[in-house]
Amino acid sequence: MKIFQQAFAIRERKRGFHLITDEVVNAFPELREIKIGICQVFIQHTSA
Template structure:
């Protein structure tokens, strides 16, 4: 049984839902050493989240952003945590709703995703900056 853990940094992105599957797999070359196993991906931030969803049609990413902005609007009069700007508290709420981690299967040295699935960074701040992820891999070694 193999175990690897690596902290990676994603390039800064504007607010929105961004496909990061290729960026993550490029930064975790140990993935190719596992025949069958699991990848656990955890984001080290409270104002961004991770999701698995549609990887082909960019309208899905647009619609998700529009929905979450309507669900959790900026400048709500009941928000008290506003020191870092009007996008701060909504970012925390969106991160709680979507989640901070994903566990994905590995098969043949690759993430075993469905045909239309991709890993998303859900950036909830206007200027969130670089985002750090911890990727933990475990599984049976490739022969």
């Protein structure tokens, strides 16, 4: 089993729902090698 952990920041956006998949994949290039798995993202913000 492979585990990756890293802190990263995403750019600010206006209020609403936003797709952040590209930013997550760019922050973790190792994800491109994984075919099946789980990605858990913790967004530390009061309005998230």
